[in-house]
Amino acid sequence: MLAASLALNGLVMGSVLLLFSLGLTLIYGVGRIVNFAHGAFFSLGAMAGIWSANSGLPFWAALFVVPLGVGLLGVALDWLVFARIRDRPMVDSLLLTFGLALLITGVLYELGGRNVQILAIPPALQSVVSLGAIKLPMYRVFLSAVAVALTMALLLFLKNSDWGLRVRAANDNPEMGACLGIDREKLMHSVVGVGAALAAISGVVGAPIFTAYATVGDKILILAFMTVILGGLGSLRGAIVAAYVVGLITVFGEGYFGGQLALMLLFVLVMAMLINWPRGFFGEGRTE
Amino acid sequence: MILETTDLTKHFGGLKAVNGVNLRIAPAAIHSIIGPNGAGKTTLFNLITGAIKPAAGRVMFDGVDVTGWPAERLAKIRLARTFQRTSVFHDLSVLENIALAIRSREGISRSIWLTAGTERAIEAEACDILGRVRLRGREKDKAGALAHGNQRALDIAIGLALKPKLILMDEPLAGMSRGDRETIATLITALRDSLGVTIVVVEHDVAMVMRLSDRITVMQHGYVIADAPPAEIRDNEAVRKAYLHGSFAI
Amino acid sequence: MSDEIATMPMPGTDRRFTGLALLAAAALGASVPLWTENMPFVLILASQAVVAAIVALSLDLLMGSTGLLSFGHAAWYGFGAYLTGIAAKMLTADVVVLLPLTVVLTIVLSAIVGFVLVRQIGKTFAILTLAFGQILFALVFVLSSITGGEDGLQGIPIPTAFGFQIVKPAVWYWLLYGVLLVALAGAFHIRRSPLGKAWLAIRENTERARFIGLNVSLLKLLSYIVSASLAALAGGLFALFNGAASPDLLNWFESGKVLMYVVLGGVGTIIGPVIGAAVFTVTEHYVSSITDSWLIYFGGFFVLIVIVAPGGLFGAVSNLWQRIAAARRGMSA
Numbered sequence: 097m098l099a100a101s102l103a104l105n106g107l108v109m110g111s112v113l114l115l116f117s118l119g120l121t122l123i124y125g126v127g128r129i130v131n132f133a134h135g136a137f138f139s140l141g142a143m144a145g146i147w148s149a150n151s152g153l154p155f156w157a158a159l160f161v162v163p164l165g166v167g168l169l170g171v172a173l174d175w176l177v178f179a180r181i182r183d184r185p186m187v188d189s190l191l192l193t194f195g196l197a198l199l200i201t202g203v204l205y206e207l208g209g210r211n212v213q214i215l216a217i218p219p220a221l222q223s224v225v226s227l228g229a230i231k232l233p234m235y236r237v238f239l240s241a242v243a244v245a246l247t248m249a250l251l252l253f254l255k256n257s258d259w260g261l262r263v264r265a266a267n268d269n270p271e272m273g274a275c276l277g278i279d280r281e282k283l284m285h286s287v288v289g290v291g292a293a294l295a296a297i298s299g300v301v302g303a304p305i306f307t308a309y310a311t312v313g314d315k316i317l318i319l320a321f322m323t324v325i326l327g328g329l330g331s332l333r334g335a336i337v338a339a340y341v342v343g344l345i346t347v348f349g350e351g352y353f354g355g356q357l358a359l360m361l362l363f364v365l366v367m368a369m370l371i372n373w374p375r376g377f378f379g380e381g382r383t384e
Numbered sequence: 385m386i387l388e389t390t391d392l393t394k395h396f397g398g399l400k401a402v403n404g405v406n407l408r409i410a411p412a413a414i415h416s417i418i419g420p421n422g423a424g425k426t427t428l429f430n431l432i433t434g435a436i437k438p439a440a441g442r443v444m445f446d447g448v449d450v451t452g453w454p455a456e457r458l459a460k461i462r463l464a465r466t467f468q469r470t471s472v473f474h475d476l477s478v479l480e481n482i483a484l485a486i487r488s489r490e491g492i493s494r495s496i497w498l499t500a501g502t503e504r505a506i507e508a509e510a511c512d513i514l515g516r517v518r519l520r521g522r523e524k525d526k527a528g529a530l531a532h533g534n535q536r537a538l539d540i541a542i543g544l545a546l547k548p549k550l551i552l553m554d555e556p557l558a559g560m561s562r563g564d565r566e567t568i569a570t571l572i573t574a575l576r577d578s579l580g581v582t583i584v585v586v587e588h589d590v591a592m593v594m595r596l597s598d599r600i601t602v603m604q605h606g607y608v609i610a611d612a613p614p615a616e617i618r619d620n621e622a623v624r625k626a627y628l629h630g631s632f633a634i
Numbered sequence: 635m636s637d638e639i640a641t642m643p644m645p646g647t648d649r650r651f652t653g654l655a656l657l658a659a660a661a662l663g664a665s666v667p668l669w670t671e672n673m674p675f676v677l678i679l680a681s682q683a684v685v686a687a688i689v690a691l692s693l694d695l696l697m698g699s700t701g702l703l704s705f706g707h708a709a710w711y712g713f714g715a716y717l718t719g720i721a722a723k724m725l726t727a728d729v730v731v732l733l734p735l736t737v738v739l740t741i742v743l744s745a746i747v748g749f750v751l752v753r754q755i756g757k758t759f760a761i762l763t764l765a766f767g768q769i770l771f772a773l774v775f776v777l778s779s780i781t782g783g784e785d786g787l788q789g790i791p792i793p794t795a796f797g798f799q800i801v802k803p804a805v806w807y808w809l810l811y812g813v814l815l816v817a818l819a820g821a822f823h824i825r826r827s828p829l830g831k832a833w834l835a836i837r838e839n840t841e842r843a844r845f846i847g848l849n850v851s852l853l854k855l856l857s858y859i860v861s862a863s864l865a866a867l868a869g870g871l872f873a874l875f876n877g878a879a880s881p882d883l884l885n886w887f888e889s890g891k892v893l894m895y896v897v898l899g900g901v902g903t904i905i906g907p908v909i910g911a912a913v914f915t916v917t918e919h920y921v922s923s924i925t926d927s928w929l930i931y932f933g934g935f936f937v938l939i940v941i942v943a944p945g946g947l948f949g950a951v952s953n954l955w956q957r958i959a960a961a962r963r964g965m966s967a
Contacts, residue, residue: 130757132705132764180941187703190760191897192940194705198890199933206927314886318768321761329757356772363769367750367762374754433845459847471842473835484835487828488847494856496827542846 101230102351103344108236110343111243116298117320117327117335118250119291125267125330126287128186129178132193135317136200137292141166141299142308143204145215155218159242162300163293170292174285201310209310215303235304242301246294251332263287267330318359319346322366328376337377385444386411386550386582387432392441394427401427403606404441409550409599412580414572416593419603420626425586426468428603429554433458433465446549459488464543465552470535472542474528478519481527481538482510485545510545516578517541517571533564537571544575550582551575557589565589569596590627594618602626648959656905664811667804677803683915684810685872690895690911691817691904692864698902699830700857701837702752703760706767707865707892712884713770714740714866715873716781719790722874727791729800729874736870737863744862745855752854764886771884786880793874806875813871814908817864821904824860833857837902887929891918894936900946910946 116138123131141162148158177196181188201209223234254260262283299313306312323342327334342362349358375381387409394402402424409415417425430436432443434453442451445463455465473481486506487493498506514520517537522530527538536556543551556572557565569592575581587593593600594614602610602617604626610617617623663684670677693707718736726732751762774781781787792799800806824830832853835843844850873879882888891914899910922928943950 130761177937177941184944186756188940188944190703190705190757191893192937194890194893195933195936195940197933198887198929198936201887202927202929202931202933205929314768318765321765325758325761354776356776359772360769360776363765366765367747370750370754370758370762374758455844456847456849459845465845467842471839473838473842475838476831476834480831484831484843484848485846488832493828493832493848494853496824496829498828542842546846 098351099348101232102348104227104230104232105236106344106347107340108240108343109347110340111240111247112298112302113316113319113323113343114247114336114339115243116295116316117323117339118247118332119294120320121324121327121330121332121335122263122267122287123291124324125332126263127178127189127284129189129193130329131291132190132317133196133200134193134291134295134320135311135313136197136204137166137170137295138299138302138313138316139204139209139308139310140169140200140313141296142215142303142306142312143207143209143299143310144296145300145303146208146213146308149215155215158300159297163297166296167289167293171285171289173292174288178284178288179281204310209308212307212309214307215300217304239301239305243298246297247336250290250294254332259283259286315359319362322362325366325381326369326376328378328381331376331378331380334376334378334380385409386446387584388444389428389432390442390444392428392431392443393439394431394436395439396427400606402431402438405603405606405608407601407608408611409582409584411549411582412576413598414576414583414585414596415599415601416585416587416597417601417603418587418590418593422605423603424606425603426554427606429465429552429586433463433552459546462547462549463552464546464548464550466536466539466543466554466556468554468558470532470539472527472530472535472538474526476527477523478514478525478527478530478538479507479510479523481542482513482545483507485542486510489546513541513544516544516574518567533560533567536560536564536568540568540571540575544579544581548581550584553583553585553587555587556585557587557592565592572596660815664808666811667807674803677807679916679919681803681807681810681875682872682919683912684807684814685868685875686891686895686911686915687908688810688814688817688868688871689865689892690899690907691814691821692861692868693892693896694899694902694904694907695821695824695864696857696861697896698904698907699825699833699837700854701756702854702858703756704763704861704889705760705893706763706765706770706886706889707861708884708886708888709763709767709770710740710744710862710865711869711872711888711892712774712879712881713743714869715879715883716774716787716869717866718870719787719873719879720780722790722793723787727793729793729795732793732874733867733870736866740863740866741859744859748855748858748862752858753851764889767884767886767889771881771886774881774884781881784881786878787873788878790873790877790879792877800874810871810875813867818904818908825904829853829856890936891932894932894939896946897936897939897944898946903946906946 116134120131120134123129144162144165145158148161149155153161173196177192181192217235221235221238225232225234225237254263266280266283319342323338324335326341327338345362345365346358349361353361373379385408387407389405389407392402392405392407393400405428417428419425427436431438434455437452442449444450446461448461450458450461473484476484483506484493486509492498511520511523514523517540519534519537519541522534527535530538540551540556556568560568572583572585573596576583585593585596597614599611599613600617601608602620602623609622609626610620612620666680667677670680689707689711693704696702696704714736717739718732721732721735747766751759754762775783792801794800800809832843832848835848836850836853840850869883895911895914896907898914899906899908918928921931939947945953
């Protein structure tokens, strides 16, 4: 029974991880930026969830307001900060987002992020679902439903919309994207905005479970990095499979060995995999 | 034969980029590989130098099967290459560019202590090589400060420092001024004549190739369509046809 | 004489001048305990700055030579601190045993980890180093029965050397400073050696380096091991000096700081990161005594430096200096 329950929780974890990692993958795919500040966006989302609750905003409203706000912040950051280093060597983008992560974390510390806070689950979602002998809190079901729905929506949007076409074109080949007359600046603003919004909504819906504090996003960032490496940097379908693999490994590892050891297990696994398959599950990770 | 490929084949998707190529290269000769764009010349080069692995076939160099060997191992058995885009160490001095290759050849690149005698010997050899490519006097300059033609010469000199039996040159004349082309061409001939190095050249400048080469291999659509001395190539019907649509005149 | 130097730019003059300046700086550094007798606190701060300088130097041996960018360098610093601290509590307090033991074990572990890491492209390498840092951070909590977990490793005994206890702050300072000077001399020596040149060749043009027969993976691994070992040595010294080690040593903020020292000082300049570390450590101390929100200023400054002066502040200054010197030489010639 434990195994079945862990498997379900692993899927929940995988769904959240996927939602979070998609933004990371898109920002990497279009802008070739490995966003070390993505975890800080998650923390910001979680903290903003707490602030909304404290100011009397209903949970449902926070689900819209928080990602919108953080998304706009993402657009602003891309416009004001990332745009300055667009043509610089890769090293600069890594350093820049790393510095940004420190900055956002510092701000969150000042805004109450030193203490662990828990976002209350709305009354409507406080029940427990029974699947045979397995009991799963209703909120976890809701959490994965939100994550899966948003992921599907994003994938459909990528597939069918004009924006999606541009993103995919730029993802496949930046020069070609430019050739198709794509305004890379605007596209990148929107991609960073969407990525930040996805990270923030993961943070806010995750806050009743993962809690909220200034560095709550650190662990999920590491898991997401493992995800994108397993899936291959820049590969969307790789990220989808890898998110659930990582989610399951994490939850099973936590169930049987304890949380920190699970992280180590995962790291060893990723290292072992890199020896044989340096380009991820589908062999389509970038190696430039 | 110093370099021999047997049925060398490589596909990209459904496309056969290199198809059953049998290349036989005689020692101490200048052997050029030409062909219209997309003929598979660069792929062939990459197959020989281990940058990509062949789907089938093998590469023999100096009696050793070197199929799929990584670059550093090829360098150790004296197979050098130069690059289409000039490839030198810009921030290091001209002399240091050469010394790096000499030390690598001697297997002392990981040492942290050399005797003064060894250092002087390396420096002397490097100066000697620089003399051959007419870069004497520029030893202390940064490689990045050299003019384009001189950088290409340095690129070749780095290859020479490996005391190669064979140098693969990927479009050594590409993007050079007319004067520089002459200089590099003279240099290539001199290497064959004075050092007995085998030189395999992929080149677009057909006129220059005709003048320089001892033998020419012509490729089209991944196949070898001709392999003969320049005079015969000139009169070869298949080659004429292959180039008919191209921008080259023979 | 001074006129002669100004008007006759002989080759070697610059070098001699630089040598003298370095000697003066080294002497000034060594004299710190002499004029801080009444300010024990300043001496402790100076000691911390020296440790930071060693760590910065260790990272520059990686970033500045083979161009590998580590976002988890604090992992090795913290690893050395905990390893030395635990060994001091369980085995012996003799530094002559402790520090070599730490270095040897670090060489072994970094060789294993590095074997996989150095084969990755730049971005994957960067991500994995960050992850490795977090893994070691987590390990402190997994092994909390040995490491003390959240409370940190307490009660590290006072170390001894040849039967004498190392207690006096001045002695500590000179010990740390001596290690820094030796490490600096080693770094400069390696930079000029075939190994250092081969590293630079890889940083500049990996493809070409391969085709002149350099074993790129092995050379990168060597620089990773050297870098990790020096960082661990610094960590070990710090744990013994401080008498305790905290999990914060392994935090990614710490890795960020080390990275900042190097970027601030100029990647690959060897001396720049050392100065960067010293300046930064002292600044951090005074700024954090004024305000709690140190991380905000730190992060903001970090972002600003990357955008405005990617070659580092000292890099920018030394560029300017060289340009002025060149202009003067041009005028006098």
